[in-house]
Amino acid sequence: MPLAKLSRDIRACRICVDDPIKAPLPHEPRPVLQVSTKARLAIFGQAPGKRVHESGKPFTDPSGDRLREWMGVDENVFYDRNHVTIVPMGFCFPGYDDKGADLPPRKECAAQWRAELIAAMPNIETAILVGGYAQKWHLGKNAKNSLTATVENWRKFAPKFFPMPHPSWRNNAWLKNNPWFEDELLPVLRRRIRRLI
Numbered sequence: 001m002p003l004a005k006l007s008r009d010i011r012a013c014r015i016c017v018d019d020p021i022k023a024p025l026p027h028e029p030r031p032v033l034q035v036s037t038k039a040r041l042a043i044f045g046q047a048p049g050k051r052v053h054e055s056g057k058p059f060t061d062p063s064g065d066r067l068r069e070w071m072g073v074d075e076n077v078f079y080d081r082n083h084v085t086i087v088p089m090g091f092c093f094p095g096y097d098d099k100g101a102d103l104p105p106r107k108e109c110a111a112q113w114r115a116e117l118i119a120a121m122p123n124i125e126t127a128i129l130v131g132g133y134a135q136k137w138h139l140g141k142n143a144k145n146s147l148t149a150t151v152e153n154w155r156k157f158a159p160k161f162f163p164m165p166h167p168s169w170r171n172n173a174w175l176k177n178n179p180w181f182e183d184e185l186l187p188v189l190r191r192r193i194r195r196l197i
Contacts, residue, residue, distance in 0.1 A: 007033070016029060025094070029091075030093070032088070035121060036121070039084055039085040041196045042086070042087060042121070044138060045058075046088055047090035047092065062169060070182075087117060089137060126160060147165060151163045154185050164181075
C-alpha cells in the first residue's frame with residue numbers, strides 16, 4: 001500500500017477502541033507519527049505521552065528536547081519528515097497506570113500496522129530504537145534480557161540500529177550510572193546523523 005494511504009489509514013485507526021486486545025483505550029484515539037518515503041533516519045519509540053497526545057506532534061515534551069540534544073539536531077531538522085521519520089510502537093497515548101506512569105504501548109498498533117509501514121519506507125538506513133519495546137520488535141532475538149544490556153551492546157547493531165534508553169527524566173539515574181552512553185554512543189550517533197541529513 002502506498003505510504004500516503006497507509007498514513008491516512010493509521011491516523012483514522014480506532015482498533016484500540018472498537019476491537020481492542022484487552023481493555024479499550026480510555027480516551028479518543030489520536031495516532032501520532034511522522035513518515036516519509038525520503039527519510040533515511042528513523043526514530044522508533046514507544047508511544048506518545050499525554051502532551052504529545054494533546055499536540056498531535058511527536059516528542060513535543062521535555063523528552064523530545066533531550067532526544068534532539070542527544071541527536072545533535074534542532075527542531076527544524078527533527079520535524080522535517082523528509083529527514084526524520086518517527087514511528088512509535090503504539091500510535092496513541094496509552095493512558096496512565098495506578099502509579100501515574102505511562103502504560104505500555106498498545107499491542108494492536110504493531111500487530112496491525114508496523115511491518116507494512118516499515119516496508120513502505122525503504123530508504124531508512126539508520127533507526128534509533130528508543131526503549132525496550134522498539135528494541136525487542138526490531139532486534140528480535142538479538143535484543144538482550146535488559147535494556148541496559150541491549151544498549152551496552154550498541155556496537156553490534158550500529159550503524160543500522162542505535163538502541164537507546166527513553167530520554168525521559170525518569171532515566172536520569174540510568175544516565176548517571178552509565179556515563180559511557182553519552183561519552184561513547186552519542187558521538188557516533190551524531191556523526192551518523194550528520195551523514196544522513
